[in-house]
Amino acid sequence: METQGEPPIKKSNFIIDLVEADLDSNRYDGRVQTRFPPEPNGFLHVGHAKAICLNSSIANDYSGVFNLRYDDTNPVTESTEFVASIKDDLQWLLGEELKTVPLHTSDYFKQLYLWAEDLIMKGKAYVDDQDVKTISKQRGGFQETGLNSPYRDRGTEENLHLFREMRAGKFYEGECVLRAKIDMGHDNMNMRDPIMYRVKTEEHFRTGKEWNIYPTYDWAHGQSDAIEKVTHSLCSLEFESHRELYNWFLDQLEITGNQRPYQTEFARLNFTYTVLSKRLLKYLVEDKIVDGWDDPRMPTLRGFRKRGYPAVAVRNFCEHIGVAKTNGTHEIELLESFIRNNLNQNAERRMAVLNPLKVTITNWPEGHVDMRQAINNPEDESAGTREIPFTGSLYIEREDFMENPEPKYYRLAPGREVRLRYGYFITCNKIVKDKEGNVTELLCSYDPETSGGKAPDGRKVKATIHWVSAEHALEGSAVLYDRLFSTEHPGAETGEPLDDINPNSKTLRECIKLEPSIGDLTRGSVVQFERLGYFHPDEEIPLLFHRTVGLRDEWANIVKRR
RNA sequence: UGGCCCGUAGUUCAACUGGCAGAACGCCUGGUUUUGGUCCAGGAGGUUGCAGGUUCAAGUCCUGCCGGGCCAGCCA
Numbered sequence: 001m002e003t004q005g006e007p008p009i010k011k012s013n014f015i016i017d018l019v020e021a022d023l024d025s026n027r028y029d030g031r032v033q034t035r036f037p038p039e040p041n042g043f044l045h046v047g048h049a050k051a052i053c054l055n056s057s058i059a060n061d062y063s064g065v066f067n068l069r070y071d072d073t074n075p076v077t078e079s080t081e082f083v084a085s086i087k088d089d090l091q092w093l094l095g096e097e098l099k100t101v102p103l104h105t106s107d108y109f110k111q112l113y114l115w116a117e118d119l120i121m122k123g124k125a126y127v128d129d130q131d132v133k134t135i136s137k138q139r140g141g142f143q144e145t146g147l148n149s150p151y152r153d154r155g156t157e158e159n160l161h162l163f164r165e166m167r168a169g170k171f172y173e174g175e176c177v178l179r180a181k182i183d184m185g186h187d188n189m190n191m192r193d194p195i196m197y198r199v200k201t202e203e204h205f206r207t208g209k210e211w212n213i214y215p216t217y218d219w220a221h222g223q224s225d226a227i228e229k230v231t232h233s234l235c236s237l238e239f240e241s242h243r244e245l246y247n248w249f250l251d252q253l254e255i256t257g258n259q260r261p262y263q264t265e266f267a268r269l270n271f272t273y274t275v276l277s278k279r280l281l282k283y284l285v286e287d288k289i290v291d292g293w294d295d296p297r298m299p300t301l302r303g304f305r306k307r308g309y310p311a312v313a314v315r316n317f318c319e320h321i322g323v324a325k326t327n328g329t330h331e332i333e334l335l336e337s338f339i340r341n342n343l344n345q346n347a348e349r350r351m352a353v354l355n356p357l358k359v360t361i362t363n364w365p366e367g368h369v370d371m372r373q374a375i376n377n378p379e380d381e382s383a384g385t386r387e388i389p390f391t392g393s394l395y396i397e398r399e400d401f402m403e404n405p406e407p408k409y410y411r412l413a414p415g416r417e418v419r420l421r422y423g424y425f426i427t428c429n430k431i432v433k434d435k436e437g438n439v440t441e442l443l444c445s446y447d448p449e450t451s452g453g454k455a456p457d458g459r460k461v462k463a464t465i466h467w468v469s470a471e472h473a474l475e476g477s478a479v480l481y482d483r484l485f486s487t488e489h490p491g492a493e494t495g496e497p498l499d500d501i502n503p504n505s506k507t508l509r510e511c512i513k514l515e516p517s518i519g520d521l522t523r524g525s526v527v528q529f530e531r532l533g534y535f536h537p538d539e540e541i542p543l544l545f546h547r548t549v550g551l552r553d554e555w556a557n558i559v560k561r562r
Numbered sequence: 563u564g565g566c567c568c569g570u571a572g573u574u575c576a577a578c579u580g581g582c583a584g585a586a587c588g589c590c591u592g593g594u595u596u597u598g599g600u601c602c603a604g605g606a607g608g609u610u611g612c613a614g615g616u617u618c619a620a621g622u623c624c625u626g627c628c629g630g631g632c633c634a635g636c637c638a
Contacts, residue, residue, distance in 0.1 A: 012576060012577085039638055073637095074637065074638075077638090141564085141634055142565075188566075190634095195636050238638090241633045322574085324574085326575090327567095327631055331572090331573050333573085344599075345600095528597085528599085531598080551597075557589090
């Protein structure tokens with residue numbers, strides 16, 4: 001895996017400790033096997049990225065095996081659309097094709113079924129004819145013990161017969177279920193005779209109409225791990241209380257020794273200024289708050305991709321944050337710093353003006369075009385140079401001029417001299433305004449002696465600003481993205497995250513001015529528009545750019561502090 | 563007022579298993595710079611949730627509190 005020159009911080013976390021301890025004790029004969037088990041009912045987001053990176057890097061670091069396993073046990077919510085997108089996003093994130101073919105829980109339906117019969121015969125499972133409500137009520141509460149189902153003590157033969165009929169499609173949905181027979185008075189609610197199978201008539205996207213009953217997560221998960229010979233079954237904290245059941249099932253099936261996986265939980269990833277819950281993300285899409293699952297503002301991997309986040313930067317981020325059992329929220333700035341770090345090294349620089357202000361150089365020789373040489377990437381000499389036409393009629397950024405400059409504002413102002421990057425020093429002599437008093441044009445003079453960017457007399461300028469020649473400029477557009485939510489912890493105040501949606505998270509800038517070489521940019525690559533930020537060319541629309549992330553901005557900090 | 567889990571700079575994590583509490587990001591100051599970017603140097607920021615106990619020595623072990631999270635789907 002690429003590391004792009006990151007300082008080699010030795011990784012240390014409680015999961016690595018466990019893996020190494022198991023290696024030391026030879027628990028699995030030196031094997032390490034992990035898996036990423038998404039349900040194919042939605043798109044992957046950064047939260048999943050953490051789990052993917054964790055599982056795949058543990059397998060990588062210890063010469064183990066990492067599998068993608070679709071946890072497709074619920075035909076009503078799952079579809080092939082998601083199967084495809086998950087694999088696609090996963091490979092994008094990992095930066096390579098999967099080394100193993102994707103697995104499916106549905107591949108194990110037969111084995112799971114046989115094991116269920118096994119449990120029935122051991123008197124450890126029974127068919128319950130009660131409906132959802134009744135079962136739920138009987139489960140009791142945290143402080144009250146549950147009630148045994150009247151069907152709990154059915155005979156083995158009757159259970160077997162009923163279960164086979166369930167499979168044969170003799171029952172309607174909700175008519176009956178198969179339950180593990182554990183303990184209705186257990187402190188852990190998951191142990192109060194959990195459901196193993198339920199009837200579902202919906203067609204499964206892989207097994208079609210073959211099955212009328214489907215295993216629940218609890219019944220399928222640990223057994224699937226065991227079938228695949230997973231060693232370390234990593235999942236998020238919310239499954240902590242399911243671990244006891246995970247182990248109980250393996251106990252009943254007498255899966256032991258180096259064939260027996262064990263579950264370890266870690267904290268899922270959270271970020272400031274966004275949400276990662278499936279429900280909320282779905283709302284954003286369906287209520288058209290965003291333009292789709294791949295909207296660059298979305299924390300989905302598709303969104304990241306469209307926004308121009310390099311996959312390796314996301315991986316490095318995941319590597320860096322490590323894992324722990326503390327539920328917390330990462331500052332989004334940390335992710336952004338990894339994005340910038342990568343892009344600073346790799347993105348070519350270009351000049352673009354997003355909010356153009358006309359500048360006329362009054363002493364420029366009429367019709368003269370001066371080709372200026374510019375460095376493509378100061379961090380990477382091999383990126384070479386390019387030429388940019390300089391003329392007497394330019395556009396500069398409106399924000400780079402202030403009629404009445406505030407303290408510490410270094411850029412252009414009446415009577416002030418600045419440097420045009422790769423061009424000359426210019427001085428603002430006159431402001432042209434329209435009837436409403438808006439500045440429409442600046443009349444400036446240039447100093448021909450400053451062609452090299454320095455004045456022979458040694459005088460300094462405080463600022464260097466970017467520009468584009470008016471007659472050579474390409475016209476395009478840019479979309480500027482801001483945080484999707486306006487508060488660090490959406491919903492912290494009202495309890496409803498949607499109350500904190502930032503109404504200005506997307507700004508379209510049309511008629512932006514681009515230096516000519518931008519027309520030749522290769523698709524997919526991210527460029528830095530100097531002094532503005534990193535921009536990702538849209539995959540379809542020419543000269544449309546998505547702002548990946550802005551540059552760090554000292555001036556913005558100064559303004560904010562006021 | 564059940565059970566399980568978690569509390570270390572603002573944030574997220576380390577601390578070789580009892581031996582001088584560190585890093586990254588963020589913030590601040592200075593330097594370099596034809597990007598107010600990058601880079602370099604430095605700084606602030608901690609009663610390790612609280613209170614006891616064991617020990618020459620406790621973030622680490624013990625006890626008790628406090629705070630937070632998760633669990634009562636035929637979702638995963």
